[in-house]
Amino acid sequence: DVKVTQSSRYLVKRTGEKVFLECVQDMDHENMFWYRQDPGLGLRLIYFSYDVKMKEKGDIPEGYSVSREKKERFSLILESASTNQTSMYLCASSPLAGPKFYEQYFGPGTRLTVT
Amino acid sequence: DAKTTQPPSMDCAEGRAANLPCNHSTISGNEYVYWYRQIHSQGPQYIIHGLKNNETNEMASLIITEDRKSSTLILPHATLRDTAVYYCIVRGFHAGGTSYGKLTFGQGTILTVHP
Numbered sequence: 001d002v003k004v005t006q007s008s009r010y011l012v013k014r015t016g017e018k019v020f021l022e023c024v025q026d027m028d029h030e031n032m033f034w035y036r037q038d039p040g041l042g043l044r045l046i047y048f049s050y051d052v053k054m055k056e057k058g059d060i061p062e063g064y065s066v067s068r069e070k071k072e073r074f075s076l077i078l079e080s081a082s083t084n085q086t087s088m089y090l091c092a093s094s095p096l097a098g099p100k101f102y103e104q105y106f107g108p109g110t111r112l113t114v115t
Numbered sequence: 116d117a118k119t120t121q122p123p124s125m126d127c128a129e130g131r132a133a134n135l136p137c138n139h140s141t142i143s144g145n146e147y148v149y150w151y152r153q154i155h156s157q158g159p160q161y162i163i164h165g166l167k168n169n170e171t172n173e174m175a176s177l178i179i180t181e182d183r184k185s186s187t188l189i190l191p192h193a194t195l196r197d198t199a200v201y202y203c204i205v206r207g208f209h210a211g212g213t214s215y216g217k218l219t220f221g222q223g224t225i226l227t228v229h230p
Contacts, residue, residue: 004158035218043159045217058217090158092218099147099164102206104218106158 003027004107006091012113019078021110023091030096032074033104034058034066036087043090049074050096081114088112117142117205124225127197133190135224137203140184146207148179150188151220152199159202159220162188193228200225 007022025032033048035058045058047066055066063085067075074093078085088111092104120138127133139148149164163170163177165186170177176189190197202223 043218043220048217092158099166102147102149102204102218103161103164104159105161109156109158 004091004093004105006089006107006110008110009108010111010113012115013078013081014115015082017078017081017114019081019112019114021076021078021089021091021112023074023076023093023107024072025074025091025093025105026072027093027105028071029093029105030071031094031101031104032068033092033094034064034074034076035090035092036060037090037109038087046076078112081112083114086112086114117146119203119205119221121201121203121221121224123222124227127190127193127226127228129195129228129230130192133193133197133226133228135188135190135201135203135226136185137188138185139203139205142183142205143207146205148177148186149204149206149218150175150177151202151204151218152197152226153202153220153223154196154199159218162201193226195228195230198226198228 004025013019034046035043037043049055049068065077088109090109091107094104117139150162151159153159165177179186200223202220
């Protein structure tokens with residue numbers, strides 16, 4: 001059974017803190033994605049990676065960075081957390097190419113609150 | 116990518132088939148139809164995708180009309196656990212740019228399965 005896991009389901013951080021969200025997949029997928037989901041705004045892509053050490057900006061990369069040192073692990077970093085980064089963060093993975101690229105498997109999500 | 120239109124909500128009795136329609140009249144020849152669902156407070160879940168032939172897997176069937184302008188997702192024996200928001204997404208393949216890799220969820224159809 002395919003599996004994407006995220007380090008925390010709920011997280012509360014203070015403004016200005018550096019925040020690390022971890023995602024691990026066990027499907028040997030090349031692609032990994034970080035989205036955030038907010039009411040009324042839908043799913044928005046922050047960053048994605050198609051290979052180790054490779055990354056591409058999504059729609060809303062400002063205030064975020066990512067790290068992919070191993071194929072199975074993709075980390076999202078909030079350099080200095082702000083209240084407008086309070087959101088549900090979703091990690092996903094998919095095979096490399098062709099129509100399966102959009103066959104994305106999601107983790108359970110991390111609900112981050114920045115106070 | 117083609118725009119999709121789905122009814123905002125549908126009801127279904129437990130044990131009956133749920134048929135969820137999607138219009139995508141501007142779909143082009145190399146675009147696939149993907150279906151996802153999101154159960155409350157969980158990450159989105161990939162269901163199925165297709166190009167022009169009907170597809171079936173352990174979760175659902177996908178029927179695409181011959182002109183490809185619409186499709187129907189069929190859950191053959193709906194259960195209470197199938198209550199969720201269902202999203203129909205059309206995606207082609209455009210290498211490069213921030214749209215590559217991004218899944219865009221519209222409003223979807225809220226399916227409520229009743230006992």
